[in-house]
Amino acid sequence: MFKVAIIGTGLPWKTEGATGFGMSRAHAPGYAKSGKCEIVALSDLKETSMTEFNVDFCNGKARQYTDYKQMLAAEKPDIVSIATWPHLHAEMTIGAAESGVKAIHCEKPMAGTFGEARRMAAVCAERGVQLTFNHQRRHLPAFQTAKKLIAEGAIGELTRLEGSCSNLLDWGTHWLNMFQMLNGEAAPLWVMGQVDYRKPHQVYGVIHDTDGMCLVGYENGVHGLLCTGETAEKAVGCSIKAIGTEGTLELHNTAPHICLRKGSTLEELTGAETEGGLHGGFANHDNVVDLVNALENGTKPLCDVSNALATTEIIYACYESARRRGRIDLPLTIDDHPLVALVASGAYPATAP
Known part of the structure; x- marks a missing residue:
């Protein structure tokens, strides 16, 4: 024991x-x-x-x-x-x-x-x-099913991943981690992003963006785009979307949790393949x-820590991209939290640090 x-x-x-x-x-x-x-x-x-x-x-x-x-x-x-x-x-x-x-x-x-x-x-x-x-969420049937469908070529060759959530660090760590899994753990090569801090926003004591866009380039040529904020889902249309050369796979918070779109055909997956949806405890x-x-x-x-660290590197690289106003090539070498530094510097004058 x-x-x-x-x-x-x-x-x-x-x-x-x-x-x-x-x-x-x-x-x-x-x-x-x-x-x-x-x-x-x-x-x-x-x-x-x-x-x-x-x-x-x-x-x-x-x-x-x-x-x-x-x-x-x-x-x-x-x-x-x-x-x-x-x-x-x-x-x-x-x-x-x-x-x-x-x-x-x-x-x-x-x-x-x-x-x-x-x-x-x-x-x-x-x-x-x-x-x-x-x-x-790596253990949920919905994400395991999505991973299997992508690997089997259900949407052809994967070209792009899109996601929507409330913020980059607390919630985005889940969705960017799912990008890693759905993309076969391909290494991220670069990140470019922008974030807003329209009002004081902390989650468990750490400053978070109120809106943001994070674009990731992976070693296999796939691109990932995560949109954050209250209206992010309207930009993407679902929680996570995998786009391929022959179709699109959508993951939704509400049932049906997986939708496979190929041309005019729509297949909705339910049952054991999606048990627990996207949030099953x-x-x-x-x-x-x-x-x-x-x-x-x-x-x-x-x-394992390996995929967690890759996910975390993307998040802080996005914040660093906002600070430097440019693309960030990985590996990331900073030690701090760039958004905290930006807020402290007065980069967002409409809000109080």
Whole structure:
């Protein structure tokens, strides 16, 4: 049995005092489902939330700590789940890796700056720690079906990917990660984009764009375009669109979740092929099961740090493109969050930093 420790127990989504989704509550059932893990310790600043989590998921048996560093030193867990706000991810991931854990499963987005994201990946690689991020939609049947259809040539040769969501960093990390998967994990080569900050907008303590456009060029010639903001879906017509030489594949938030368009023909996919739609919560559990199996078998998990870092690089390159007003060739070497710097510089005078 792997010993698991969780940092950030939170509260259930939309309950009194909750400041987020309480994503550790989506991790815990996955550890139980794996049949190979025991949650032995919890860490959170709030004793009450820890106690409630302990009762709900650990039969009250997990030991509780308000200092995660003390927990890591005392418990020496095999696996650590991190479900805190993004600006804490790097510190906690690096601390866990240096404490000797075997695997770390962290919430997305990776970090509040690109430099932090790179350091997280580097430290875990140096210490042989398996690092995964909760881009759980890779496990949903709808995206797996879409990937299979594209690979089988259902739309001919893939030429372009388009997507729409509310912002680049918090939500866009999911959709750009899906671009990576649907495009066969082809490496991004360059990014060009523009973002707006029309009103103060933070998600879990990190500044986000209110509107944006992110254009990505991949090594296989495919282009990706992500539009963000309140009206982004009108620009794209769906959540994600894969355009090929012989047809178009559309993924929608509401059923039918997959539409295959070829000429005047429209095929709508439902049932097992699209179970859970684009947001099924069970994917969080399957993601944890996958990382546990990968740790046991020495295989590469589906939500490995490699694709998470590629996704994060695109996001920060788009912000950097807005700062430099030009195309950004990868690899990206900056350490900061360019949008934070732009706002602080007064680049968006209609808003207060």
